[in-house]
């Protein structure tokens with residue numbers, strides 16, 4: 001129940017799942033119910049040091065309020081003197097990133113299933129007035145059935161602007177984000193185009209040696225499709241309709257679900273339509 005006051009005594013801590021910038025994630029079991037969760041431990045002094053208290057609070061309120069099969073649940077949280085604990089849904093498959101690195105690239109069917117799941121999750125977030133702004137393979141988890149979960153509201157606690165210049169990759173940034181312009185929901189549509197390209201080719205479209213070159217390629221929308229792997233014309237069409245500099249001209253989430261490439265590759269049982 002959401003109002004219960006949780007504490008560390010309610011959980012048996014299991015193996016560490018991995019570590020983020022602000023702390024580590026552990027497998028954990030709620031003692032009374034035996035329910036398995038992922039417990040994300042964030043150090044308060046890290047939050048205070050980067051003055052991210054309000055940001056973390058807002059991100060946690062957002063993620064607690066979201067209920068969608070492709071959005072990782074934040075069930076609750078608690079804290080002690082030096083740490084904040086997030087009680088998160090456990091996704092057995094781990095980061096989609098790892099699967100992408102292992103297989104190099106995805107089949108058109110698998111890529112379309114993930115794009116359709118992401119599109120539906122984003123449509124849900126947008127109707128709840130939540131712009132995600134930071135979808136990238138390492139923020140996407142897979143559950144035991146291979147279903148995609150957007151998983152970075154709760155712990156991507158860096159403030160957006162600093163985060164992108166400070167660390168991490170620019171590959172997924174839309175031009176208006178790169179220019180630090182006011183941005184709206186359409187940044188997420190751009191990112192869907194980046195992800196679709198990366199799922200099919202194994203690398204993001206504007207990858208470059210130096211950040212300055214990636215910036216330049218994004219601003220120019222310097223998009224090209226290599227001759228191998230042989231990717232369908234429909235997939236290229238969808239990518240080209242998303243990686244459009246003018247955010248108002250990007251394909252809408254609704255239109256993505258109606259695109260021939262998605263219709264051809266995603267039958268309703270793969271994802272809820």
Ligand SMILES: COc1ccc(/C=N/Nc2[nH]nc(C)c2C(=O)Nc2cccc(NC(C)=O)c2)cc1
Pocket residue numbers: 017018019020025038040088089090091092093094095098141151
């Ligand atoms: C290293 O191999 C792994 C294989 C699977 C996992 C599963 N993680 N599942 C999660 N469910 N809910 C949350 C939150 C997480 C989670 O944070 N996972 C996580 C955290 C940091 C790094 C990784 N690394 C990978 C490869 O998945 C996963 C974690 C690690």
